[in-house]
Amino acid sequence: MDSLIAVAARALAAGDPLGALNQVALRDDAPALALRGIAMAQLGDLARAKALVRRAARAFGPKDAVARARCVVAEAEIALASRDLGWPAKTLDAARATLEAHGDRVNAAHARYLAVRRLLLIGQIDEAERALGRLDPTPFPAALKAVHELVVAGIALRRLRTKMARAALARAGHAAREAGIPALTAEVESASLILTMPSARLIACGEERLLLLEEVEALLASKALVVDACRHVVCDAGTAVSLAKRPVLFALARALGEAWPEDVPRDTLVARAFRGKHADESHRARLRVEVGRLRTVLATLAGVSATKRGFALVPHGAREVVVLARPAEDKHAAVLVFLADGESWTSSALALVLGASQRTVQRALDTLAAAGKVQSFGRGRARRWMTPPVPGFATALLLPTPLTND
Structure with a gap:
């Protein structure tokens, strides 16, 4: 690893994408492409970030198994951020296994956390909790400790365990400040707002x-x-009696x-x-x-x-x-709930988390777009939908979670 690559990598680890780009913006070798992709992801240009990380994975040689695996993990993180929930989980598992086999425990753990966060997002709370239970954040850097506590808080919020969620968010905030990454601190603060808004x-x-x-x-x-x-x-x-299907x-x-x-x-x-x-x-x-x-x-x-x-x-x-x-009961409130996180979603990802057909979701999006409540960009399979967060309301009660039917 040459000095410019090392400096860029340290800048990215500290949450400084512009500093990283200053070192590698004009280079097209595989390590530089990977770092540029991660920097663009931190800056929010997820489409370009995905393309750069894929180019980097192809540019690494057959002997660079660890580097290619890291690119796969980076692409998975970009997919999660862009709400591409159909991204192949088996590919991430294979990359994680490669990293573990070569002793890269930190990036392997990062891959596990990405898988857990995806499970949490699509409402598979029990599976997410079991997977999280197999992870001990003690030896990891502060940034991964913050991610661990964010997942703990997410599970606790969906299970309506507010004291546990509050404690986890406090630990996440401490770890994020220790890591010194502004974006991570902002994510913890955003998650904490759920406890202070009407649900x-x-x-x-x-x-x-x-x-x-x-x-x-x-x-x-x-x-x-x-x-x-x-x-x-x-x-x-x-006792709880579910009438969700009646x-x-x-x-x-x-x-x-x-x-x-x-x-x-x-x-x-x-x-x-x-x-x-x-x-x-x-x-x-x-x-x-x-x-x-x-x-x-x-x-x-x-x-x-x-x-x-x-x-x-x-x-x-x-x-x-x-x-x-619900705090607000619009006809398509469930769709608005997921779009309220400020991220861009595909109709297929929304259909996955809502348990509905993609055509049903598309009709709802068209109706909301006509009313000016959502907007789209891109065309065809690249089309995405988003809306500014709904002010003043938490969404934890509207997210998918299993129910006991006694």
Whole structure:
């Protein structure tokens, strides 16, 4: 490694991409191409960064297995930053194995963290937690320690463990300051904002108010029966019943929860569950069937009693019934949530994290674009979508996470 390459590498490690480019901007050898690619990635030009890193990987000779593996890891990081979630995970695994075999433990660990962060982003929380448990950040540089704690915080936020998340973010901030990388410090600060912004709305007895994430955690641990419209689940402190795949039943449960302790007229339930303007005999018959199904599903938590004008929810052991709703409930709120991170997304990546078809996501994006809420750039397979972050709202409750169905 010549002196200019060494100086550029140290500059990149310190988060100084312009200083690195001053050393290698006019060179086209493989190491310089790799460093230029990483510098462009730090500056935000991800498309050019990807092209440079690929050129570097091709330029390294067959004996430069470690260098090529490092290029693969760099390309994977660029893919994660550009939300190219379909990037082949097996390629990253092979590169990690090569680095471990040649004793490059730091870059091998970096590859593992990239894989964990991808799992976290697409909602595979259990797998991400297991993979993270196999990593000990103690011997790693401060920058990797910060990344480790960011992942710990991300998992804790999605599991609504706010004290654990706060502690992890504090450790991440300390490690980021120790590393002296401004971009990493900014990422920690951005993640910390989730704890200070409203994450949900509480609807109870006809009134609404916004809740912070720690208040949501306290509510779910209380003796209240919660109709959770963020995850489509009905739960109390000990039992959770998922209605994510039964939208009609959840619509009925939410209507009954919002009205509690009062009952809900049959016509109102028909309108909420079946979107019918007028309740005829066929609607009433269907309503009786669906209410019967709801009684069966919620048998361990509550009953549904018939009244003179409609139905009412009757909790078995809970003191009260509340509804937990999203801070904002636009038609395509789920798409906006992911675009609110300020990164550019492809429609295929959005479809992956939302569990929807790419065509469905594309229709939603077209609708949002027509309303001026999102914008796109590029064409064809290179087309990406983005929007400025939604001010004032945290998104942790809207991110994908597994639910227990008891």
